Amino acid sequence: VRNSLSIQGESVPVTKINLPNPSEYPKSVGDEIYSPEVHKRHTLFCGTNVIQTRFYTGELVKALVVRTGFSTAKGQLVRSILYPKPTDFKLYRDAYLFLLSLVVVAGIGFLYTVVNSILNEVPAHTIIIESLDIITITVPPALPAAMTAGIVYAQRRLKKIGIFCISPQRINICGQLNLVCFDKTGTLTEDGLDLWGIQRVENACFLLPEERACSESLLKSEFVACMATCHSLTKIEGVLSGDPLDLKMFEAIGWILEEATEEETALHNRIMPTVVRPSKQLFPESKQATNQEMSSYEIGIVRQFPFSSVLQRMCVIARVLGEKRMDAYMKGAPEVIASLCKQETVPVDFECVLEEYTKQGFRVIALAHRKLESKLTWHKVQTINRDAIESNMDFMGLIIMQNKLKQETPAVLEDLHKANIRTVMVTGDNMLTAISVARDCGMILPQDKVIIAEALPPKDGQAARINWHYADTLAKCTSSSPAINSEDIPVKLVHESLEDLQMTKYHFAMNGKSFAVILEHFQDLVPKLVLHGTVFARMAPDQKTQLVEALQNVDYYVGMCGDGANDCGALKRAHGGISLSELEASVASPFTSRTPSISCVPKLIREGRAALITSFCVFKFMALYSIIQYISVTLLYSV
Numbered sequence: 001v002r003n004s005l006s007i008q009g010e011s012v013p014v015t016k017i018n019l020p021n022p023s024e025y026p027k028s029v030g031d032e033i034y035s036p037e038v039h040k041r042h043t044l045f046c047g048t049n050v051i052q053t054r055f056y057t058g059e060l061v062k063a064l065v066v067r068t069g070f071s072t073a074k075g076q077l078v079r080s081i082l083y084p085k086p087t088d089f090k091l092y093r094d095a096y097l098f099l100l101s102l103v104v105v106a107g108i109g110f111l112y113t114v115v116n117s118i119l120n121e122v123p124a125h126t127i128i129i130e131s132l133d134i135i136t137i138t139v140p141p142a143l144p145a146a147m148t149a150g151i152v153y154a155q156r157r158l159k160k161i162g163i164f165c166i167s168p169q170r171i172n173i174c175g176q177l178n179l180v181c182f183d184k185t186g187t188l189t190e191d192g193l194d195l196w197g198i199q200r201v202e203n204a205c206f207l208l209p210e211e212r213a214c215s216e217s218l219l220k221s222e223f224v225a226c227m228a229t230c231h232s233l234t235k236i237e238g239v240l241s242g243d244p245l246d247l248k249m250f251e252a253i254g255w256i257l258e259e260a261t262e263e264e265t266a267l268h269n270r271i272m273p274t275v276v277r278p279s280k281q282l283f284p285e286s287k288q289a290t291n292q293e294m295s296s297y298e299i300g301i302v303r304q305f306p307f308s309s310v311l312q313r314m315c316v317i318a319r320v321l322g323e324k325r326m327d328a329y330m331k332g333a334p335e336v337i338a339s340l341c342k343q344e345t346v347p348v349d350f351e352c353v354l355e356e357y358t359k360q361g362f363r364v365i366a367l368a369h370r371k372l373e374s375k376l377t378w379h380k381v382q383t384i385n386r387d388a389i390e391s392n393m394d395f396m397g398l399i400i401m402q403n404k405l406k407q408e409t410p411a412v413l414e415d416l417h418k419a420n421i422r423t424v425m426v427t428g429d430n431m432l433t434a435i436s437v438a439r440d441c442g443m444i445l446p447q448d449k450v451i452i453a454e455a456l457p458p459k460d461g462q463a464a465r466i467n468w469h470y471a472d473t474l475a476k477c478t479s480s481s482p483a484i485n486s487e488d489i490p491v492k493l494v495h496e497s498l499e500d501l502q503m504t505k506y507h508f509a510m511n512g513k514s515f516a517v518i519l520e521h522f523q524d525l526v527p528k529l530v531l532h533g534t535v536f537a538r539m540a541p542d543q544k545t546q547l548v549e550a551l552q553n554v555d556y557y558v559g560m561c562g563d564g565a566n567d568c569g570a571l572k573r574a575h576g577g578i579s580l581s582e583l584e585a586s587v588a589s590p591f592t593s594r595t596p597s598i599s600c601v602p603k604l605i606r607e608g609r610a611a612l613i614t615s616f617c618v619f620k621f622m623a624l625y626s627i628i629q630y631i632s633v634t635l636l637y638s639v
Contacts, residue, residue, distance in 0.1 A: 345393075562577075
């Protein structure tokens with residue numbers, strides 16, 4: 001299915017599978033309670049398009065409705081659009097105060113005219129007309145119309161440069177933005193990932209990194225077999241589709257994937273496995289004998305345990321054609337995979353190598369493999385528990401993916417810095433990757449220090465505490481990671497006045513868990529941390545909204561730029577939210593850019609400033625014009 005509504009972050013085709021059957025599992029799974037986050041793979045969200053289905057003879061599929069109306073994610077979005085939190089804007093507040101003072105002035109003129117006219121015995125109806133005339137002169141009825149005219153022109157100019165606006169009042173506010181939050185993936189960086197290289201492990205030692213995984217020597221290796229089978233790709237109308245990361249990985253080895261057609265699955269009760277095999281181009285022409293042998297080399301995927309963000313891994317059981325025993329292949333977050341492997345197969349310098357890559361901003365995925373016992377038959381495999389497979393694996397190595405910066409990113413951020421507009425990164429990605437991207441794009445300058453605030457919740461009677469350490473010395477391989485002991489570090493670093501901000505070259509970085517603990521247990525530190533916080537990693541959608549509110553509480557005018565998916569709440573809450581995607585979720589944001597690049601941010605601020613000046617000048621003109629008229633008319637009445 002493809003989820004067209006990207007609230008759940010599934011804008012690519014995703015395979016949905018049935019809920020695990022409790023009767024086949026040990027007690028632990030039977031007691032599990034359904035939660036949409038944990039059981040995302042078994043849940044069809046509102047707005048989902050079903051692209052392709054497979055059914056097996058005579059078995060109906062039963063579905064259960066879990067949430068309706070405002071309880072659904074889409075419902076909550078609609079509610080936040082219908083009833084947004086009011087954004088307070090100083091210009092409008094001051095405008096109302098000014099109008100009130102004009103009303104008071106008009107009141108004085110009104111009383112003066114009435115008294116003056118009565119003393120001079122003017123007829124009653126003339127008194128009523130003249131005195132009411134004073135009020136309409138002083139409080140200009142054309143003021144709202146004149147101020148709207150400026151905004152309408154600004155909206156037209158924005159439309160010309162491809163930025164659409166559904167809340168014109170916000171254009172003025174954009175002129176005052178002094179901080180912009182950016183999402184990372186798809187906003188600052190390209191959407192997809194490119195394969196940078198692979199680093200295999202042999203005899204518990206890392207080999208040198210290799211650029212290509214489709215070399216002839218690796219063709220029959222376990223490593224390539226894992227890349228070929230451990231994914232959730234499927235063919236839709238003859239085209240491979242699925243997770244972009246899986247696609248890149250599969251394309252890198254140049255294999256072919258073949259699936260059973262719908263007719264075939266309808267005829268057979270037993271599922272026909274998906275088969276992968278090397279393409280003909282991978283075989284050298286000369287070696288005819290091996291060519292014959294290789295052309296019959298194929299692997300069938302017998303069972304798939306889909307990727308789960310909670311478990312941070314996926315696993316498949318596959319069988320090489322003609323082999324007796326089946327193989328289990330697993331890929332996922334390196335730390336998780338390493339913990340499920342036999343320790344003697346994991347290289348000693350695993351953590352150092354991994355950190356070297358994440359520091360440079362690479363996305364790293366680990367692979368593992370295990371031969372299954374020969375007693376595991378096809379039937380047993382279909383009902384076996386996931387935990388029974390995912391243990392005692394052999395660690396095979398790392399796949400290194402690169403997330404490239406968009407071309408225009410560094411230039412746009414430099415423009416914003418020159419204009420003294422602060423930039424902040426809010427992302428769901430890994431902390432070290434985020435800091436690396438922040439350095440690459442110029443959000444954090446090379447000489448600046450990054451301090452990671454790691455907040456730990458209260459545990460076993462110990463109070464909640466915060467550990468501070470420099471990002472560069474986070475390395476677990478250096479035994480003496482110098483933690484900064486001082487508890488009151490932000491107090492030393494943070495100057496209350498914004499003038500000193502340029503002097504202090506410190507940036508705080510923290511992840512979502514730490515942010516939640518700080519919000520709950522260290523309320524007094526929040527303003528100081530958000531004044532210098534530059535990187536917020538592993539943030540959940542609602543935490544992004546909380547961060548925007550925290551920044552607004554310390555008197556920032558906050559802009560938010562994201563690609564719509566999990567940034568809905570933050571886009572809505574910020575003073576100026578710009579969505580870079582035209583999916584349904586962008587309805588939440590006041591501005592939507594037609595070009596999916598952050599170059600629209602300076603343009604919007606520029607137009608906002610122009611609109612703000614226009615509103616201000618129109619306001620001054622209308623106010624002066626009415627006061628001049630008021631004084632002259634009062635003088636004429638008295639004459």
